[in-house]
Amino acid sequence: QEQLVESGGGLVKPGGSLRLSCTASGFTFSDDYISWIRQAPGKGLEWVSDISSGGNYRNYADSVKGRFTISRDNAKKSLYLEMNSLRVEDTGVYYCAREKFVSGNTCGMDVWGQGTTVTVSS
Amino acid sequence: SYEMTQPPSVSVSPGQIATITCSGDKLDETYVSWYQQKPGQSPVLVIYQDDKRPSGIPERFSGSNSGNTATLTISGTQAMDEADYYCQVWDSSTYVFGTGTKVSVL
Numbered sequence: 001q002e003q004l005v006e007s008g009g010g011l012v013k014p015g016g017s018l019r020l021s022c023t024a025s026g027f028t029f030s031d032d033y034i035s036w037i038r039q040a041p042g043k044g045l046e047w048v049s050d051i052s053s054g055g056n057y058r059n060y061a062d063s064v065k066g067r068f069t070i071s072r073d074n075a076k077k078s079l080y081l082e083m084n085s086l087r088v089e090d091t092g093v094y095y096c097a098r099e100k101f102v103s104g105n106t107c108g109m110d111v112w113g114q115g116t117t118v119t120v121s122s
Numbered sequence: 123s124y125e126m127t128q129p130p131s132v133s134v135s136p137g138q139i140a141t142i143t144c145s146g147d148k149l150d151e152t153y154v155s156w157y158q159q160k161p162g163q164s165p166v167l168v169i170y171q172d173d174k175r176p177s178g179i180p181e182r183f184s185g186s187n188s189g190n191t192a193t194l195t196i197s198g199t200q201a202m203d204e205a206d207y208y209c210q211v212w213d214s215s216t217y218v219f220g221t222g223t224k225v226s227v228l
Contacts, residue, residue, distance in 0.1 A: 035217065037165075045157070045165065045208050047217035059215045062123065095164060106212040108155030108170035115164060 002026040002111045004034075004096050009116035016086050016120070022079040022096035022113055030054075030074040033099040035109060036081050038118075040092040049081065050099065064090075086120045093117050124213045126220035133226045140196040142223045144209030147190060154192040155210045156185060158203075165208065169194060201227050 008020040022034070035050040049060045049070040058070050069082040079096055094116050097109035126146040134140040144154065156169040167176050169185035172192065182197045196203050204227045209220035 037217075037219075044206075044222040045159075045210075045219040047219060050217070061216065097165075100170075105171065106153055106155070107174075108157075108167045108176075108210065109165075110167050110170075110176060112164040112166070 002098075004098065004111055004113035006094060006096055006113040006116040009094065009118045011119045011121065012086055013122050014086060014088055014120055017082070017084045018086065018118060020081040020083065020094055020116060020118070022081075024077045024079075024098075027098070027111070029077040033101070034072065034079045035097050035099055036070065036079075037095045037097055037109075038090075038092045039095070039115075040089070043092070046092075048094070051079070083118070086118075088120050091118060091120045123216075124211065124218045126209055126211065126218060128207075128209060128220040128223040130221070131224045131226065133228050134196075134199045136201060136227055137198055140199045140203070140225055140227075142194040142196075142207050142225065144192040144194070144220045145190055146192075146211070146220075149190050149192055149211070150187050152211045152213060154185070154187050156183075156194045157208045157210065158205045159208065160205045168207075196225070199225075199227055203227060 003025045006022045036048040051058050051070045055072050067085045071080045096113045098111040100107040153171045157165040158168050159165040168183045172187040173185045184195045186193050207223050
C-alpha cells in the first residue's frame, strides 16, 4: 500500500541542527510534490515546506525560511528536511505528506506518514 | 498571510448532524480540503476540492464552500467521528491550515 515513513527526530539543544528523512513505498515517488507539516504539542497543524516532484521548486513557511532546507532523492524515494538554528518553538511532531493535483488544482494531501518527534530543549 | 478561523469545539449527539465551519476572506475563490485527526494518529483527508470525498471516506461526510465560509457536515454522526478537524487551502504556493475544531460526540 502507499506509505510514507519518517525518521530522524530526537532531542536537540536550542541553536542545534537535525535532519529528518521520509521514505516512500507503494507509489511512484518521483511523480509527486511532497510536504512537511508539523504539530506542536496540543496545538494545530502547521505547514512547513514542500518540494516539487523533480526537486526544482521549493516553498517554505515564513517561520522556517532561512533555517530549514527541504530536498529529495528520487532514486532513493526519500525526502529530507535539514533543520538549523533550531528554536524551542520548533518542537513538535513532523509529518511528511503527499500532495495531489489534478489539472493544476490541489486535491489535498492524501498520504501521510506516522510522524517523527522533534524536541528542542536545553 | 492568509488566515482561516474555525470554532474551537462542536458537540453533537450520536445520529445527529455535526456542522464545522471554516472562515476566511473570499474563501470560495479557492479549493478547501478537510482533514480528520484522532488522538495519537496522523491526519486523514476526508474532503478535497470543497465537496469531493476520497475513496474509503463514508458518505456521511460532505462539504461545501460559499462566500467566506466553507462547511464540513457529518450526517448521522457516529462515536468514531469524535476527532479534531482541520480545513486547509493552497494560497500563493503555500498551504494554510485552519485553527482546528474538536468534535465531541456526546
